[in-house]
Structures are given as structure tokens and as C-alpha cells.
Amino acid sequence: MDMVTLSFKSSILHLMDENVLLAIVTVLLLVLTPAILFFAAYQIRISMLGYTSNEESKWLNVDDAIKDGVVFCIHGEGGTSMSSGEMDGSVFELVEKEDQEADVRAKTLVTCLSQVKNRYDRGPWQNLVLLMSPPQAPTRFSKPHVL
Secondary structure, three states: OOOOOOOHHHHHHHHHHHOHHHHHHHHHHHHHHHHHHHHHHHHHHHHHHOOOHHHHHHHHHHHHHHHHOOEEEEOOOOOOOOEOOEOOOOEEEEOOHHHOOOOOOOEEEOOOHHHOOOOOOOOHHHHHHHHHOOOOOOOOOOOOOOO
């Protein structure tokens, strides 16, 4: 019995000769697998960060505004105070550069995105747990319907 060494290309060509449908499914699988893996990794990454793909662009806009130096933590009426650099529960506002001199409210410039807390971020592990087993929404009929 002779041993024949096949390369990947020649094995696909041989498969196409023998079973065309199987060859098409194999090529489709080879093309789609990296795309599916990339999409799954992307979704896991953003869920671990605590936001959805829709919110990702919003957080990128907030980061750009912080880099432009127009995001401030407003202090005052709500009793907001700065403690150890955290601004939890604070009111954040965009104040354009030309309006910053006229704005006399007590405020602190936000210098990095980590100072802004995402209220939906529960940490990487809890975000994944919440994604895999979301809480049950209350149903319209919470009691069994009896006729």
C-alpha cells in the first residue's frame, strides 16, 4: 500500500471531487470560524468592561470630551464632595472652553475616564455572570391563571 501525502489545498480539491456539498460546508466553516471567534471575544470584552456595544461609542465620546478638557464634576447643591479622587454619585457636565470662565459653580476638571463611574459595571466576573444568567423580568401574570 502506497502512502500519499496530501497538502491542505490538494485535500480540499480531492474533497470537492468526491463530495461538493461537504467541501462547500468545510470552506464556509473555515471562513466563518475566525469571524465568529473575533465577535465572541469582542462581546466578552465589552461585557467585562460593563457596557454594551451600543454604549461603547458613547464612552469613547466621553473619553474624547475628557481629553478636550470640557468635562467637569459639579459640586454644590447636591452636596457632592471630592474624596480620594473619586466622583461617585456626582453630576458631570460638559462646559465648553469659552464658557468656563463665566461658570462660577464649584467644579473639578475630570482628567481621566477612570474618574467617571459606570453605574452598570459590577466588575468583570459579575458582569459575565449577569450576562449568562440575566435576572427574570416580572411577568404580566405572576400568579397562575385559573379558569
